[in-house]
Amino acid sequence: MQALVLERKGELAIRDIDLPLEIGENDVKISIHTVGVCGSDVHYYTHGAIGPYVLKAPMVLGHEAAGTVTAVGAGVTNLKVGDRVCMEPGVPNLSSRATKLGIYNVDPDVTFWATPPVHGVLTPETVHPAAFTYKLPDNVSFAEGAMVEPFAIGMQAAARARISPGDVAVVIGCGPIGIMVALAALAGGCSRVFISDFSAPKLAIAAQYAGITPVNVGEKKLADVIAAETEGWGADIVFEASGSPKAYAGIFDLVRPGGALVMVGLPVEPVTFDVAGAISKEVRVETVFRYANIFDRALQLIASGKVDLKPLITGTYDFKDSIAAFERAASGDPSDVKLQILMEG
Numbered sequence: 652m653q654a655l656v657l658e659r660k661g662e663l664a665i666r667d668i669d670l671p672l673e674i675g676e677n678d679v680k681i682s683i684h685t686v687g688v689c690g691s692d693v694h695y696y697t698h699g700a701i702g703p704y705v706l707k708a709p710m711v712l713g714h715e716a717a718g719t720v721t722a723v724g725a726g727v728t729n730l731k732v733g734d735r736v737c738m739e740p741g742v743p744n745l746s747s748r749a750t751k752l753g754i755y756n757v758d759p760d761v762t763f764w765a766t767p768p769v770h771g772v773l774t775p776e777t778v779h780p781a782a783f784t785y786k787l788p789d790n791v792s793f794a795e796g797a798m799v800e801p802f803a804i805g806m807q808a809a810a811r812a813r814i815s816p817g818d819v820a821v822v823i824g825c826g827p828i829g830i831m832v833a834l835a836a837l838a839g840g841c842s843r844v845f846i847s848d849f850s851a852p853k854l855a856i857a858a859q860y861a862g863i864t865p866v867n868v869g870e871k872k873l874a875d876v877i878a879a880e881t882e883g884w885g886a887d888i889v890f891e892a893s894g895s896p897k898a899y900a901g902i903f904d905l906v907r908p909g910g911a912l913v914m915v916g917l918p919v920e921p922v923t924f925d926v927a928g929a930i931s932k933e934v935r936v937e938t939v940f941r942y943a944n945i946f947d948r949a950l951q952l953i954a955s956g957k958v959d960l961k962p963l964i965t966g967t968y969d970f971k972d973s974i975a976a977f978e979r980a981a982s983g984d985p986s987d988v989k990l991q992i993l994m995e996g
């Protein structure tokens with residue numbers, strides 16, 4: 652079967668590769684329609700590794716996918732042939748302690764598409780457990796279905812934040828995940844979300860949404876803006892979505908007493924963390940790793956019209972041009988949010 656294969660760091664090929672397609676009793680077979688290009692896919696392409704996950708053998712990329720069910724295992728009752736679906740790329744061990752606790756995102760045994768050595772889905776067909784495959788509502792397109800995976804991270808962050816209606820939030824970092832977090836925070840009840848970055852084009856994309864206020868930290872200090880906007884009190888919730896160790900300098904100046912810091916961005920190196928700054932305000936600190944029990948809720952929000960992810964799709968490529976899509980993503984154009992690849996037209 653044809654696939655987009657990362658042969659080694661810096662080398663992509665569209666070629667035939669053997670991928671298993673037997674359907675187990677509780678699996679579905681899916682004809683892939685749309686796959687989003689994720690920062691992690693691009694990072695494996697440019698660096699060959701993310702933290703402990705090192706590319707040691709050719710791997711198919713892609714984990715943000717939507718498609719159509721073409722076959723179902725004998726035990727599947729929630730899906731049928733012809734259903735339009737999106738898929739959760741991480742499959743935990745269903746008998747693990749983490750899964751039994753409902754926190755299957757932190758199951759050490761999870762297998763996750765396009766995380767070495769597990770193949771992704773930039774290929775025409777895949778087989779996936781029905782339990783991690785979600786039917787798209789009729790008014791949700793394949794393109795939106797393939798956006799559920801990154802949006803789920805934003806929703807997990809909003810859930811971890813335990814937002815109260817009317818909360819004021821700050822999101823540090825206006826990349827794709829920062830924007831997803833801001834949209835999820837608004838959907839989760841925040842009255843206002845300030846989002847900060849050095850990049851004016853990125854901020855302009857976020858600013859098209861009502862309720863999101865961009866703050867260009869190349870021009871003004873974020874702490875000054877938040878103090879001015881909250882009468883010196885601070886934001887109820889600060890989401891760190893840049894992954895930059897520098898973001899942690901003075902971060903507790905942004906949080907109100909008794910507020911929360913939610914850490915979403917993954918720094919590549921250890922971070923200096925102002926413990927006294929956190930303690931003196933009794934700040935609640937939360938972490939976010941992927942998501943659990945979120946996909947169906949994300950689909951409901953998109954279907955309701957409360958969250959519109961379509962403006963974030965800034966380019967669409969045919970599969971035959973997928974290497975060009977990756978080159979564009981790797982070039983880091985700040986006016987790009989999400990590029991998608993069509994497996995079928």
Ligand SMILES: [Zn+2]
Nearest residue numbers: 689715800801
């Ligand atoms: Zn992703």
